[in-house]
Amino acid sequence: MSNPVFNNSDIFGDPRKRGRQRGGTAVQPGQAAGYGAAGAQTLDAASLDQMYGAPSATTAQTGRLTYDDVIVKTGGLLALLVVVAAATWQLAPGLWIFGMIVGLVLGLVNAFKKNPSPALITAYVVAEGVFLGGISYAFQNATVAGESAQPIVMQAVLATFAVFGTALFLFRSGRVRVTPKFTRFLIIGLVGYLAFSVLNLVLAFVLPNSGMFGPLRGGFVGIAVGLLAVGLASMSLILDFDSIKRGVEQGVPAKFAWSAAFGLIVTLVWLYLELLRIFAILRGD
Known part of the structure; x- marks a missing residue:
């Protein structure tokens, strides 16, 4: 693969017209005609061989996405999420409704932006x-009659x-690969789960003791739905990994x-909430 420095150089011109060889074969003087005396031609050829032998530019040097970029951004945002969550736990846990609304709005804004905004993504993480x-x-801290409080938050984490x-x-x-069939199954599952969640929310407001605040929130149904959601979130993670790759x-x-880190954080938050709900059901809440 040719070095982009040479591709964009006016001196070396069109790479298809150079006819130079790499490796141990020397460049003939006639191939470098037009650049001065024979001695200068030999020097140019030697310099060219040396430059060709240099390591290629990395993706970081060319401003392209790397796995390190994604890891650093995701790790930083995740650390910020944990710090804000711990501070809220200690100082103002009642602000969770405010954080939920702001996080939902910022999540939608970031999801539909063509170019990532580090400021908006950071604000989303703070709200979450x-x-x-x-x-x-x-x-x-939900009280369960006759049972001691279990560390369900740590278990969920x-x-x-x-x-x-x-x-x-x-x-x-390679044990799980993202294929068209895999993607179709995931989309169908996500749409079905979203429809169930919306119906559950409507029932919570229309019928007393129903919906996510009633019988469907716990028991066998609640655990089954939670496990289904965990499975869908896990598949979403695999799809995220494939997109990053x-x-x-x-x-x-x-x-x-930033977009990759944002997508991973969204999926991790969803996964954590579903696991937290499952552990709460198992505890008897």
Whole structure:
């Protein structure tokens, strides 16, 4: 693969007309005609061989997306999420409703933006941190008659990282591949789950003791729905990994590392909430 420095150079011209050879074969003087005396031609050929032998420019040097970019952005945003959540837990857990609304709005805005906005993505993570800190506090401190409080928040956090690690292993090992069939199944599952969630929410407001605040929130149905959601979130993670892989391979601009990190954070938040709800049901809430 030719160095882009030479492709964009007026000196070396069209690469299809150079006819130069790489490796141990020397460039003949006639091939460098037009650049001065024979001695200068020999020097140019030697310099050219040396430059060809230099390492190719990395994706980081050319401003293209790398896995390191995605890891750094995701790790930074995840750390910010945890810090804000911990602060909300300690200082103002009642702000979780505010965080939920703001996070929903910013999530939609970021999802439909063609170019990522680091400021808006960071603001989304802060809002989600407020939401998760407050809602986790509420789940953890919910009273259960006759039972001692179990650390369901820590259990949900550990389970989230376990599912994330498992999904990453299955994707990297090739045991699970993103195929058209895989994508269709995931889309159908997500649409069905969204329809169920909307219906559940409507029932909560229309009929007393129904919907997500009634019988459907717990028991066998609640656990089954939660496990289905965890499965869909895991498949979404694998799809996220595949999208990042294709972005790196296609050499998209490095700024889209923010989009990749945003997508991973959205999926991880959803996965954590579903696991937290399952552990709460198992505890007897």
